[in-house]
Amino acid sequence: MPYVPHTDDEVRDMLATIGVDSIEDLFAEISSDMRPASFDMPEGLSEMDVLTKLEAMAARNATDRVSFLGAGFYDHYIPAAVDALTMRGEFYTAYTPYQPEASQGTLQAIFEYQTAITRLLGMECANASVYDGGTALYEALMMAVRKTKRRKIVVSEALNPIYRVMLASYTSNLDIEFVTVPHKDGQTDIEGLKAAIDGETAALLVQNPNFFGSINDFTELFNACRENKAVSVISSYPVLQTLLKTPGDMGADIAVAEGQSLGLPLSFGGPYLGIMTCTKKMVRQMPGRIVGRTEDSEGRTGYVLTLQAREQHIRRQKATSNICSNQSLCALRALVHMCALGEMGLKRAARVSVERAHVCAERLTAIDGVEMLTKGPFGNEFAVTLPINAYEAIARLTERGYVPGFPLGRYYKDLENGLLVACTEKTSEEQIGIFAEMLKGALK
């Protein structure tokens, strides 16, 4: 019997101690009318057979394609130390640190994660609890609604549409109104957003770089939020944040991000990491687990979960949020990733990614009929318009082993020919050259 250690003799002993005749006696309260109508589950397989079956399934996923897909989720190099350290059983098989003295490893790691992430984003406080970048945005929106007691959310259409559709689902039963300000040829419309912010606005949601890869400074826009007592929320891309002006320097109240690019594999969409940071003023509105530094009875430094009075296990229906997990292992991966690469290594990954994207943009726009859609500065992702429907181009290239990018027409009706292209430090110049040649051929 896999993973159950009791021998028949031990089972008999335990039943005798309990004072029942059989294991089935322990389930007597489940009356016959509550028993399963059917239970058509397969028989068990050996470990080897399961592994073989899953290996065959994995082989039906074509991960050998050269990919320029990004759209907020990036294939960066992950140092081997990340797997080796986070897989240590003491981290991996632990639970939420409810007994801090027995969980200083998890707690100090979260504290160090909070430190690294707040420094990266230039913010004051962070949690390690949110599932992904989309739910982080939703939680930020809810923080703003609680704080301002207002219901209008101003959002840029250049914010990742995958997140915008999520926000719509989450708020469908709540009294919340979205004002979506259209993008301007892939640019975040700063003036349009500014005009939409008023005394009724709970939050402004923007992204940097935006979905089209375009980089902005939102300082002025966040000033407009402050003047109207609205909460400014920015979603950013953590790897590029090593280079770009920080949310903190722009004056953001809340900064969130998808943490996948910091040491988490793409893994078909999860598990990922919702990065969530805010100013000290907002921290009591922030959901999830937060670690604080303190002392033990001997005066030694130690770490505990803190500010728990906001949480569901104490306040039940009055809690700040229902979040119970702390996404700790993903936060640990991000921390080890940042430490293993170090300040310089992470900057190196960012700079090389940006350079490759610019080389790629140059090569693609040298093709007749391919134009830059992203105007102005961009990082490691950019959008072009093709002379044909982007879906069509993608289908042609994918057949030949190259995934050229994301079709903007999926979310933007007027951009059927728009293609979003991402590079990382893993993209080689040779691959870029072949990609450009192939695209040229496919457009003929």
Add this chain to the structure above:
Amino acid sequence: MKTIFDKSVAGREGCWPCEGMAEEAYIPAELLRQGEIGLPSASELDVVRHFTKLSQRNFGVDGNFYPLGSCTMKYNPKFTENVAALPGFTRLHPVLPQLQGAGGLCQGALEVMFETERLLSELTGMAAYTLHPMAGAHGELTGVMLMAAYHKDKGNKKTKVIVPDSAHGTNPASAAIAGYEVISIESVDGIVSPEALAEVLDDEVAGMMMTCPNTLGLFEKNLPKIVEMLREVDALLYYDGANLNAIMGKMRVGDVGFDIVHLNLHKTFATPHGGGGPGSGPVGVSEKLVPYLPISRVEKQEDGQFRLNYKHPKSIGYVAPFYGNFGVVLKAYAYMLRLGGPGLTRATENAVLAANYMRKRLADHFEVPYNRICMHEFVASAAGQAKAGVHAIDIAKALLDKGHHAPTVYFPLIVPEAIMIEPTETENKETLDRFIDDLIEIAELVDTTPEAITTAPVTLPVTRLDETRAARSMELTDDL
């Protein structure tokens, strides 16, 4: 122990992700950040040693018994990690199947999702599942959103959700966050009584959220009556499946009449908890709720190919950017294949056996307020010991000194000085006996030398930590 920031030495290099160090010239100066970030500069060995040492200051199931009630800290077989680490899965970009002609590039992953949904449906007797929710509490929120969508579609005016006091703390929080008024009902003799339910049940009730077995470890034997009562007012019944480990093969919640269920893959289906996450909280529904499930949904076509369908007009929409925590789903799928139906049933039987064995042996030394056959966990109370000045928290700390992780304490809230013990099916009898003996020894010390307990722990890297100070000083990051 020093932080990694204290150990940082300016100029020391970590590992290089790649060669070359491109110029910053691509981005105008006014858009660039100023100054250093303050991330550590350390060698790879510095980093390896730091985190290895940190890990040694942690209890995990691999090293310690972890009888944390309501958390199902069972041992998770290691082979599932090999499955989740297959590059054919880890390298798969999540938007790939959304590209025209690219669905064929991820048939394996889509089949994993399809088959997992099918197995979970059979195991719980539900019509269909979504794998999208990324944690148990996220599943609860999704479940309540489904409840709201159902009533809205039918034109029902519903404003309230009933949550018994023996339910998980996240239940009322989830219902409130989805926009409902939460009505609490007190349990009678540890379980929900139809009479208490009748007092609050009316046409405005959208549904009821039940945890069964509940947080006292007791089976809710009035379920058939409760289902009948809720049906009369078209209220839906929600099953918090965090405790599914207690009933696999013994009861299917769909057959009993539940409309919505969330499961915690990281509990019942053996995924390591990783210090609290990531989890995965799939939601199953009865036939009438299928149209409202989140999009996308994975389907098997007549030609045997799998595809994602986004066209479900009544769907609540997206609760996740993609398909949930796929890596966690993979491990759960591998675990179900390994155990099969008979293995899952025996896991349940042995979990319940272990809990009752411990309850019986401890009941002579601690109060057990509901001392009858329990399911996979039971709640003892240190109320007796508290009279001598030794509280549940002290007993918890004394257990840490003995090398065991402590049980859940002060939960559920309805038992004073609660000590909630869940041994799971994977711990051998020697471990159970050693824990029981240690707990009995602690109980005996309460009478002779209580200060030996109230000053615990003394064997760990730190002694008792000052939580009040942490909340007051709000030192949440390392100062530069």
